[in-house]
Amino acid sequence: MGNPKQKPSDKKSIISIDYDEPQTDWRSIYVAAALSFVGSAQFSLYFSALWPYLQILDSTSTEQFFGYIVAIYSVGQIISSPTFGYWSNAIKQVRIPLYVGLFLMFLGNALYIALELATFPKKYLMFICRFITGAGSGNVTLLRTYASTASTFKDRPRAIAFVTCGQALGMTCGPALQLIFTPLGYPGFQLFHTLTINLYTAPAYLACAMNVFGAIALKFLFKENYAGIIEPSPSSSPAKPTMATSAIASLPMYDITAVLVCYCTRFTQMFINTNLETIGSAFSMMMFNFSETKAVTYTAAAQGCVGIFTFLTYFAYIGLKLETYISSRKACMLSLVMLIIFHLVTYSWPFIPGHVEIHNSSSVIAAELRVGCNTDKFSWCEELAPVNVYLYYAAYIIVIGFAFPIMNITVTTLFSKILGPRRQGTQQGIFQVSGGVARMIGPIAVSMLYTEFGPRMAWNMEIFVIGATLLAWCFFYRRMIPLQIPSIDPEICVMPTGGTKIVPNTPKPRTMSSTSASNE
Known part of the structure; x- marks a missing residue:
C-alpha cells in the first residue's frame, strides 16, 4: 500500500482523485417502513378478537387449539423467511x-373473511388461513435486510429505526385498530348478501386493503439502491482488481457467538410478546371478570396506549438520536430487565389478599354471566390470587411500550453491524426464524401451562427465558460490537505486479474504528 508521505523521487506515484460516495435512498427506506408495518400488522391485528371469534364459530374449541392457531402463523413464517432471504440473495x-x-397475506386474509361460509369445521380453515398469512409475512425479513444494506454506516441506526418502527407499530397498534371496529358488533351487516362485516371480520378487510396499497407503493415508489454493501463489480477480473475486490478479500468473518446472542434475544422478545397476546384476552376475562366484548375493548385500548409509547420511543431514536446517549448493548440489557420487572409486578403472588371470582356450569344462568375462573375447566381457580387490574394494565402499557421498541432497534441495528457490509438476506432470514420459532413454541407452551397450572406457571416460564437471555448478554457483553474491518487505503489499489492503480468512481470501503465500536 502506498505511503502518502513518499518523496517525489520515489518510484511509485500516487494520484489523488475524488470519487462518488454512496447515499442512503430515504424514500425507499420510508416505503420499506410502511411495508414493514403492513407485514407485522397481519400478525397482531386479530389478537384481541381471534379467541372470541373462534368461540362463536366453534364453541368446542379449546385454549390449546387456539394456541395451535397462533403458532401455525409462525410455522409459515419460519418456512418463508429463510426462503425469501436466500431467494433475495440469489437474484440480488x-x-x-x-x-x-x-399476495400470500392477501390470500390468507380473504380466506379469513370467508370463514362463516365454510361447510367443514371452521376452526380448521382458520388454522389454514393463518398459516398462509404467516408465510406471506416472511417478507418482513427482506425489508429489514434492505434497511441494513441500503443505508450507509452513518445512517444505519436511523434507517433501521424507521423499518423496525414500522414493524413494532404494526405489532403493537394492530390490536388497537380493532377498537375502531368494535361499534360494528356481531353479527354486523351483510355485504353482497353473502359476506358479513362485523367486529371480527372487519380487520381482515383492512388487512387486504393494506396489502393492495403496499403492492402499489412497491411498484411506483420503491427503488433498490444498496449503499451499505461492499462487493466486486460484475466487470472486474482478477487481472484488474478494484477496491471493492480488495475490500471483499479483507472483509473478515463475523463473530458467530455475538450472532447467536442476537438470535436468542430475538427469540426472547417474540416469545414474550406472543405469549402476552395469546393469553391476553383469556387472562383478562378470568382475572378481571371481563365479558368477551369488554376484554376485546380493554385489550385493544391497552395496545393503543402501547402504540403511543412505541411511537415516542422511535421518535427518540429517529429525531433525537437517542443512540448517541445510550449504547445499543446497554439499552438492550435495560429492556430485558424491564420485562422481568413487568412479570414480577403482575405476578399472582400467593400473599395477595382475596381470590379470583369463580363460576361453573351450575352457578350461572346466562352465558353473559360466565365471568371469572371456570372451575369446570381449571383445577387451580380456588388457589389463584387476583392481580390488580389497574396495576396490570399500567405496567403493561409502560414496560411493553418502552422495552419492545428499544429492543427492536438496538438488536436489529447491532445485528446488522456485527454481520458487516455484506449481503445479509440469509442471515436476516435466520434472525427472523428465531422470532418465528418463538411465535410457534410460545403459544403452545403458554396455553398448555395456563390450562394445566394457571398463569403463575406461565409467568415462571417467561421469567426463566428472559433471565437466561440476560445472563448471555452479561457473559458476552464485550463481544457484542460491530464487525472490525481492516483499514484499506481508499485511493490506492495494489496491483499484482507491486505497482499502484487508481480506480475512479468506486465506493469507499467501510471501516470500523475502535472508538465507534466501543460506543456500541
Whole structure:
C-alpha cells in the first residue's frame, strides 16, 4: 500500500482523485417502513378478537387449539423467511419476493373473511388461513435486510429505526385498530348478501386493503439502491482488481457467538410478546371478570396506549438520536430487565389478599354471566390470587411500550453491524426464524401451562427465558460490537505486479474504528 508521505523521487506515484460516495435512498427506506408495518400488522391485528371469534364459530374449541392457531402463523413464517432471504440473495433484489409475500397475506386474509361460509369445521380453515398469512409475512425479513444494506454506516441506526418502527407499530397498534371496529358488533351487516362485516371480520378487510396499497407503493415508489454493501463489480477480473475486490478479500468473518446472542434475544422478545397476546384476552376475562366484548375493548385500548409509547420511543431514536446517549448493548440489557420487572409486578403472588371470582356450569344462568375462573375447566381457580387490574394494565402499557421498541432497534441495528457490509438476506432470514420459532413454541407452551397450572406457571416460564437471555448478554457483553474491518487505503489499489492503480468512481470501503465500536 502506498505511503502518502513518499518523496517525489520515489518510484511509485500516487494520484489523488475524488470519487462518488454512496447515499442512503430515504424514500425507499420510508416505503420499506410502511411495508414493514403492513407485514407485522397481519400478525397482531386479530389478537384481541381471534379467541372470541373462534368461540362463536366453534364453541368446542379449546385454549390449546387456539394456541395451535397462533403458532401455525409462525410455522409459515419460519418456512418463508429463510426462503425469501436466500431467494433475495440469489437474484440480488427484494422486489419480486416482496410481491409474493403481499399476495400470500392477501390470500390468507380473504380466506379469513370467508370463514362463516365454510361447510367443514371452521376452526380448521382458520388454522389454514393463518398459516398462509404467516408465510406471506416472511417478507418482513427482506425489508429489514434492505434497511441494513441500503443505508450507509452513518445512517444505519436511523434507517433501521424507521423499518423496525414500522414493524413494532404494526405489532403493537394492530390490536388497537380493532377498537375502531368494535361499534360494528356481531353479527354486523351483510355485504353482497353473502359476506358479513362485523367486529371480527372487519380487520381482515383492512388487512387486504393494506396489502393492495403496499403492492402499489412497491411498484411506483420503491427503488433498490444498496449503499451499505461492499462487493466486486460484475466487470472486474482478477487481472484488474478494484477496491471493492480488495475490500471483499479483507472483509473478515463475523463473530458467530455475538450472532447467536442476537438470535436468542430475538427469540426472547417474540416469545414474550406472543405469549402476552395469546393469553391476553383469556387472562383478562378470568382475572378481571371481563365479558368477551369488554376484554376485546380493554385489550385493544391497552395496545393503543402501547402504540403511543412505541411511537415516542422511535421518535427518540429517529429525531433525537437517542443512540448517541445510550449504547445499543446497554439499552438492550435495560429492556430485558424491564420485562422481568413487568412479570414480577403482575405476578399472582400467593400473599395477595382475596381470590379470583369463580363460576361453573351450575352457578350461572346466562352465558353473559360466565365471568371469572371456570372451575369446570381449571383445577387451580380456588388457589389463584387476583392481580390488580389497574396495576396490570399500567405496567403493561409502560414496560411493553418502552422495552419492545428499544429492543427492536438496538438488536436489529447491532445485528446488522456485527454481520458487516455484506449481503445479509440469509442471515436476516435466520434472525427472523428465531422470532418465528418463538411465535410457534410460545403459544403452545403458554396455553398448555395456563390450562394445566394457571398463569403463575406461565409467568415462571417467561421469567426463566428472559433471565437466561440476560445472563448471555452479561457473559458476552464485550463481544457484542460491530464487525472490525481492516483499514484499506481508499485511493490506492495494489496491483499484482507491486505497482499502484487508481480506480475512479468506486465506493469507499467501510471501516470500523475502535472508538465507534466501543460506543456500541
